[in-house]
Amino acid sequence: MLRADALQAIYPELEQRIVVTIMGAVAAELYMLGHRHNFFYLEHSMGLASSMGLGIALAMPEHKVIVLDGDGSLLMNLGTLSTMARYKPGNLLHIVFDNESLLSVGGFPTATSTGTDLAGIARASGIPSVMEAHTPDSLKASVTQALTGNTLTTIIAKVEAIGPKSFHMDLPLLENRFQFKRCLEAMQRQKAQ
């Protein structure tokens, strides 16, 4: 499956929710589907999108938080799976697009291309619900299922190593950061009312 198609299939589920993405193709493709103030694109600090998502999920237990991760990023911070599993926030959904490649920096193969099994690592780390998706429809079904329940879920979505023509996003990092913070604050206020 193409990641762009996968994102399009789940965009209706992302639209109203807190989303943290990794840099590169994932960020650009989500941005192109339609930027929202509740989307944060972590354009550096590779590996930490899931840690940020965990921080938000713990700070805002009444809201669902969705992290869009990648195989290269997750491999840089495998400990995050054990930390998430330790606290099991039921409002956190961790989606990993596994294209077996560091696409944004030239397409070098990652260890998932030679057999490393991220779903297996997630399960063995203690993530209570781990699913795998190979088509946009199965991803959408898994995402809906995870968001309906209240169980920390990691979904490994296998995608092709094909990215967008351009990674350009007309959104300065700090604008995104302040927009996102204001949006989360508004969501907190709304829930409190």
Added chain:
Amino acid sequence: MPVSVANSKLIYDALKACDVKIISALPETWLVHLIRMADEDPDMILVRLAKEEEGIGISAGAHLAGVNSALLMQNHGFLAAINPIVSLALLYKVPLLLLISYRGHMGEKDPWQTQGGMATEPILRALNIPTWHLTSPNDVYRRLKDAQTLALASLHPVAVLLSRELMWEE
């Protein structure tokens, strides 16, 4: 273990007075009481990390969600977290309250701590991270409060170095 319970309690109470709701930590000898206090406090979310860099992400998320947090780490943990301090906290203007046990400094007997001890302050300076030394129990409350105030006003990491004089009784 001669880690000061009384001074750990002072630090913990100061963090509570700063309205800190989330503490991320990796165990370190000098931090054992602080971590235990966070663990036993039903109003505190303690996140035990696999590696310190995760803590930078967790605190960034907490800040964007409007919740105050603090990070407990040894100075070698600070060294391990430098990339995210630069490429997340500094890049995105995220305030961090870094409480760093200052191993390898004056009085250190463990040879393996000494290189990290000597690198800590030069690296904090290179990153332009304002730094308080906590050496006296009398300073704990004021300096932690002031460190947090500066972090939130500047949207920048601030470091508080927990010294041997404060943490270790012998």
